[in-house]
Amino acid sequence: MSTSTLGTRPRARRRIPRSVIPWLYIAVPIVLLVTFTFIPVANMFWYSFTEWNGLSKDKEFIGFQNYIELFTRPELFRVFFVSLYYLAGAGVQMVLALYFATILSFNTRFRSFFKGMIFFPSLINGVAIGFAFLYFFQPGGTLDTVLGSVGLEAAQQQWLGNPDIINVSLAGTSVWRYMGLNFVLFLGAIQSVEGTLYEASELDGANRWQQFKYIILPSIRPIVGLSFILAISGSLAVFDIPFIMTGGANGSKTFVIQTVAMAFKFRKVGLASAMAVVLLLIVLFITWVQRRLVPDEKGVRRS
Amino acid sequence: MTGMLKPLKYLTLVAASAATMLPLIAVGFASFKTQTELQSSGPFTLPQQFNFHNYATAFNDGQMASGFLNTVIILTFSITGTVIIGAMTAYALDRFDFHGKKIVYGAFLLAVLVPGVTTQVATFQVVNKLGLYDSLLAPIVLYMGTDIVSIYIFLQFIKAIPKELDESAMLEGAGTFRIFWQIIFPLLKPAIATVVIIKGFASYNEFYIPFLYMPSADHGVISTSLFRFMGPFGAHWEVISAGVVIVILPTLLTFLFLQRYIYNGYTQGAVK
Numbered sequence: 001m002s003t004s005t006l007g008t009r010p011r012a013r014r015r016i017p018r019s020v021i022p023w024l025y026i027a028v029p030i031v032l033l034v035t036f037t038f039i040p041v042a043n044m045f046w047y048s049f050t051e052w053n054g055l056s057k058d059k060e061f062i063g064f065q066n067y068i069e070l071f072t073r074p075e076l077f078r079v080f081f082v083s084l085y086y087l088a089g090a091g092v093q094m095v096l097a098l099y100f101a102t103i104l105s106f107n108t109r110f111r112s113f114f115k116g117m118i119f120f121p122s123l124i125n126g127v128a129i130g131f132a133f134l135y136f137f138q139p140g141g142t143l144d145t146v147l148g149s150v151g152l153e154a155a156q157q158q159w160l161g162n163p164d165i166i167n168v169s170l171a172g173t174s175v176w177r178y179m180g181l182n183f184v185l186f187l188g189a190i191q192s193v194e195g196t197l198y199e200a201s202e203l204d205g206a207n208r209w210q211q212f213k214y215i216i217l218p219s220i221r222p223i224v225g226l227s228f229i230l231a232i233s234g235s236l237a238v239f240d241i242p243f244i245m246t247g248g249a250n251g252s253k254t255f256v257i258q259t260v261a262m263a264f265k266f267r268k269v270g271l272a273s274a275m276a277v278v279l280l281l282i283v284l285f286i287t288w289v290q291r292r293l294v295p296d297e298k299g300v301r302r303s
Numbered sequence: 304m305t306g307m308l309k310p311l312k313y314l315t316l317v318a319a320s321a322a323t324m325l326p327l328i329a330v331g332f333a334s335f336k337t338q339t340e341l342q343s344s345g346p347f348t349l350p351q352q353f354n355f356h357n358y359a360t361a362f363n364d365g366q367m368a369s370g371f372l373n374t375v376i377i378l379t380f381s382i383t384g385t386v387i388i389g390a391m392t393a394y395a396l397d398r399f400d401f402h403g404k405k406i407v408y409g410a411f412l413l414a415v416l417v418p419g420v421t422t423q424v425a426t427f428q429v430v431n432k433l434g435l436y437d438s439l440l441a442p443i444v445l446y447m448g449t450d451i452v453s454i455y456i457f458l459q460f461i462k463a464i465p466k467e468l469d470e471s472a473m474l475e476g477a478g479t480f481r482i483f484w485q486i487i488f489p490l491l492k493p494a495i496a497t498v499v500i501i502k503g504f505a506s507y508n509e510f511y512i513p514f515l516y517m518p519s520a521d522h523g524v525i526s527t528s529l530f531r532f533m534g535p536f537g538a539h540w541e542v543i544s545a546g547v548v549i550v551i552l553p554t555l556l557t558f559l560f561l562q563r564y565i566y567n568g569y570t571q572g573a574v575k
Contacts (some may be wrong), residue, residue: 019402021479025395026407029388032448035433036426037414044425054428100319103312116562117320123558124567125508127529128550131543132330135346142329142346176322181569188570208308237420240510244530256420260515263424272424280421287416 010269041280047273054269066274076275082167086235086254089171094228097176097182102212103218105190115187122180130244133173134160163251170242170252177241178234182227189220229290233283254280316500327551332546334358341541357545364535369521370528377439377513377524378506385453385502386495393457396468418567423515434440441516442524446506453498456572460494461487493571500561500568507554510538523573525550 016024048066050059070076100118136142137159144156159169186187197215206214239256242248248257255275263272279303333341334357335350361367396408419426426445435441464487471483510526517523523531529550532543558565 022395022401022404025391026481029392029448029454030407030410032388032444032450033410033414035429036445036448037417037422039411040422040425040429041417043428044422047425066443067575076567086332096319100314103316108312110318112562114316114320116558117323119566120558121323123504123508123554125526125529125550125554126510127526128547131529131532131547132326135333135540135544136326143347146325176326184569188566233418237418244510247457259424263427269424269428273567276424283418283421284416287454301475301537 044273044276044280047270048277050270052269053267054263055267059270062270066271067278069271069279070274075260079253079258082252082254083238084233085167085171086174088239089175090228090231090235093175093179093182094224094231097186097227097302098224100183101190102216104187105216106208113222115184119180119184121177122184124177126177126240127244129173129177130241132243133169133176133241137169154163160246160250162256166246166250166252171246173245174238174241185227186220189223190216193219225290225293229286232286236279236282330544330547333540334548336541338539340543357541358549361532361542361545361549365528365532365542366520366523367525367528367546367549369378370523370525371523373439374507374524376492377446378503380443381506382445382499382502384447385450388447388499389450389453389457389498390461390488390491390495391483392454393461394487397461398466398479411451411454414449415455419445419449420511423511427515435516435549437517437519437522439451439517439522442506442509442512445512445516446502448511450502452572453502456492456497457491460491464490495562497568497571501572 016054047059049061049063051062051065052059100114104115104118108114138144139158139161143159147153147155157165160166193215201211202217237256238254239260242252242254243257243260246252248254250259257277259272259275259279260276262268329346332346332348335355336344337354337356340351377521390413390528396404402494430436430441430445435444468486468490469482477485502557509524510530511522513522513527514530520531529546532546
């Protein structure tokens with residue numbers, strides 16, 4: 001071994017056996033992983049079979065009592081219907097993102113301006129968005145003014161006061177917030193398709209719709225599939241927007257708002273854990289379904 | 304595009320831009336109005352004068368200075384931590400064969416499936432036991448310790464770095480630690496940029512974690528400081544609006560200056 005350039009350092013290091021070295025690199029991440037992911041998940045399952053206020057030393061084991069309560073109290077179950085609004089919103093969001101990604105992948109004037117306009121909302125702080133839209137939805141506020149100026153006075157509404165509309169307004173805000181991210185991901189995937197493919201298809205007389213169906217769609221199927229799954233689990237785990245804007249009032253309570261209230265306000269950690277376990281299992285199930293339905297298509301992409 | 308569809312295309316693009324702008328413009332206008340002016344004028348009426356009175360109120364009474372400071376502290380430590388941890392983990396998993404490697408891999412894979420939002424009920428107890436509740440350390444360790452996606456981004460990049468580089472350095476007598484810091488780490492720059500961008504925006508915008516773990520007013524970050532405007536400024540939309548603009552402005556400037564890197568960061572982050 002040459003020591004001229006490396007000095008005396010290697011001598012000290014040789015004492016560490018090679019099989020131990022990788023563990024030195026991953027020790028910290030593993031400790032963090034176990035402490036903040038695996039222990040909480042394991043505890044959560046255990047708490048869900050107990051009655052516990054989160055403070056006292058003893059937890060009382062009560063078997064499946066929390067789960068029975070969860071599935072037999074309709075008001076606890078109601079929150080699942082609220083996620084349907086966000087699920088529908090996610091659908092709208094995907095379609096819009098796909099549409100804008102497609103048209104902006106072709107030559108367009110002011111392309112980067114429009115791209116920025118559509119993307120920018122997804123970078124904004126959620127509390128700022130929540131407040132901006134509280135102002136937007138106020139009676140006689142921004143939205144009502146816009147509707148009035150185009151002759152749609154009849155559509156003016158108690159956007160956040162009407163329990164039939166509130167979840168539509170909130171899901172709409174969510175679409176405003178997240179559509180841009182989907183859009184940029186789709187656009188990136190579309191642009192990874194080689195330009196020659198379009199030229200060749202044009203020579204063969206393909207129109208824009210055919211290009212979309214046979215070139216664009218297959219090339220972005222993996223990312224669309226992934227985004228869709230994330231959107232589904234996301235719509236079950238909505239918290240920020242409704243909590244910031246309404247605190248869950250007026251029938252806008254979501255699963256996570258309810259879980260947080262149950263654990264930290266009503267101090268029913270056992271029941272809250274049971275709710276979180278149910279949510280976790282649903283999300284895992286959806287992910288599992290996705291893995292089965294949408295296999296990695298990387299190799300087949302350019303067939 | 305065929306002649307008939309072209310106007311339609313631009314119409315939808317303009318509509319989308321308007322949808323982005325209108326809610327923000329209305330807030331921008333409101334932030335310059337006086338309270339009486341706000342009540343008597345429509346949301347799209349220009350303010351009579353551009354004075355920054357509301358901004359001063361929002362910034363001072365809303366404790367936004369300490370909000371920004373706390374955010375910057377959390378951001379700096381959690382990003383640095385995430386980058387170092389992610390790069391080291393990727394290095395160990397890609398460049399070494401060791402007993403239990405499969406299990407470690409599996410553990411990280413499994414963790415990526417668990418959405419953090421579902422487990423906070425129990426994570427809270429752990430954070431509390433460690434004495435981190437209501438301290439800046441809580442979000443720092445949580446952002447650092449639960450970010451599996453970054454590890455994946457680093458893994459993707461490190462796979463593309465030829466192993467011959469390590470080997471020739473090893474022949475010259477360099478130890479693994481030196482190989483990592485002097486050869487691998489500098490080559491990971493694109494991955495680091497991606498992680499810094501995604502992580503930077505995510506931590507700046509995070510609300511749930513600081514809200515749950517740092518209830519006291521002097522531990523406010525930018526999200527929770529703004530959220531606390533709800534109470535004291537209740538109906539004062541001119542002050543709330545100024546607060547909203549103050550929070551959005553750094554995001555807007557960062558976006559305008561770093562556009563290209565930001566698009567790349569998000570696109571690459573997703574292709575893991």
